[in-house]
Amino acid sequence: MQVWSNGLVKNPERGVDIETWWRSSLQLLPKDQRRHVAALLMYTAWNIWKERNRIVFEKKTMTAPLVFNCILEEMGLRQAALRALNAT
Template sequence: MPATDSEIQEWWCSSIRAITKDKRRATAAILIYTAWNLWKERNQMIIEGSQCSALQVFFLIKEEIWLRQTACGVPRID
C-alpha cells in the first residue's frame, strides 16, 4: 500500500501504464470510484459511527459505476 504522495503517484502511473491504452480510462474510473467510496465509508464510520461490510462497499462502488455509465455512457467497464 502506498504511504507517501510520491508512492501513490508511482503506483497510479505503473498501474495505468500496464494496461492497454483503450482500457486506461475505464481502469482509472474503477480506481477512482473505489478510492472515493472507501473514503466516504471511512468518513461515515468515523463521523456517524455506522459501518458497512466489505461486500456492501463493493456494491456501492458497483452501483456508482453503473449510474455513471447510465448517465454518461462512458467509460464502459466490462
C-alpha cells in the same frame, strides 16, 4: 481489486507508494482501457474515503461487500450516463 477488475488492476507491490502504483496501473494501457481503469481506481478510492468518513463522523460502518456494491452501483451510474451522453 485485481480479481474483480478481471486483472485490469494489479495489486500494488509491497513498499510501492500509492501514486507510483496508480500511475503504473494506467501507463501502458490503451486509451479506452485507461479510462475504465482510472474510473475503477477513482470510484474505489472515493468509496473507501466515504466509508472512512461514515465511521468517523456517523459512528456507522458497512461491510466490505456493501462498500463493493456501492462501487459497482456508482460505476453502473457512470456507464449509464456515458451511454445517454453518446446517444444524443
